[in-house]
Amino acid sequence: MLEDTVVTLLQRLYYHSRLTYRHSVHVAAISYQLAQELGLPKAQVRQTFWGALVHDVGKLTIDRSILHKKGPLTEDEWQKMYEHPREGCRLLPEGDDWQAIREMVLYHHEKWDGSGYSGLCKGEIPLGARIIALADALDAMTSSRPYQKKRELAAALQEVKECSGSQFDPQLVEALFSLTMHLLKGQRRPTPSKINEILKRTTWTFNSNEL
Template sequence: MELLLEELSVLVKNIADYSYEIYQHSLNVAIIAASFAYYLNLPEEEIFLFLIKNAGLLHDIGKTKIDIKILNKSEKLIEEEWKIVKKHPVLGVEILTPYPWARSFLSLINYHHERWDGNGYYGVPGNKIPLGAKLLALADAYEAMSSDRPYQESKNLEQSLKELESCSGSQFEPFLVGKFIQLSDKIINQLGKDGVFKIGVHQFK
């Protein structure tokens, strides 16, 4: 466990050193996804929270292999740039494969941009997407909408939830969207508390 925490800390620091914005986004995604998983009362909760929290922290680590100028571009990406950005899940898997403790959640990172309708990065349909990847996708989308980006202004909670609802059945699994909206107050309440985020008995720093 001590080695795991040490290696995880180094990887997260690498993300922060590359881009503080990606680090903050990753931290928030981890908190949102783990909180969502906790309030869904999933079986084998301890194991699943370990997977989803660490997958959330590291889901965008592949972006550290992409030119930051592309990631920070305020104009619409050209086709070649978009192809590069879409490689970040597989790049993340390549970075994390040497770590035995990460192998159990590599599929979550690899598939976090898949869509319920099968029109995601790899064209994987919803019934074949791991549950953890679906939760990450929702957390990722919500966090991105609620944060200022070079290409968009942030949305408030109501606007973000309305956007998620509009994507129910296409980008996201309808059942999970409904549960996210139902639990949104509890989920979002975990963000921004003195740098320590509590989910039940779990803490994320």
């Protein structure tokens, strides 16, 4: 069952790197709400949510000393990091139920202008992967990492705006700003209960308000 496999992978990620696990949950929450903001069908919203949860499972193949390193990575260490989308795709099951999720994982580091890991551009990049790429970047900028301080949301949103049409799909950037306005006006979309269900199954108690 798809959900059981996702939970198993998250369980492994939780014990391998809490940092990556937390990031995955954050990205899933943002991706879910972006997909809703775009008005995607429920099935596609759910599929994007699953893809976001496992987008970084390829980091299971990377040593924690690299994932949590405070200083600059060496060329060899960067090469291992660049491989994590392919490694993540390799760890996922094959079959029709997984095809779209595998593509999200494989292509979540593509850029709108074609300068990403595999060189896909614009509509060549699956929509789910484009959504996850934006959510991934936003969480990375607004979270504390061993190698960087977190940015204020306003600064992160400004960078997203500046990268619209180059790194990010302009339509998704518009959706993000629309979603942000809804949140500021108190029109927050409810966090999917599925997140807390999965968190309970992966042993980490997490306050959904932190999402």
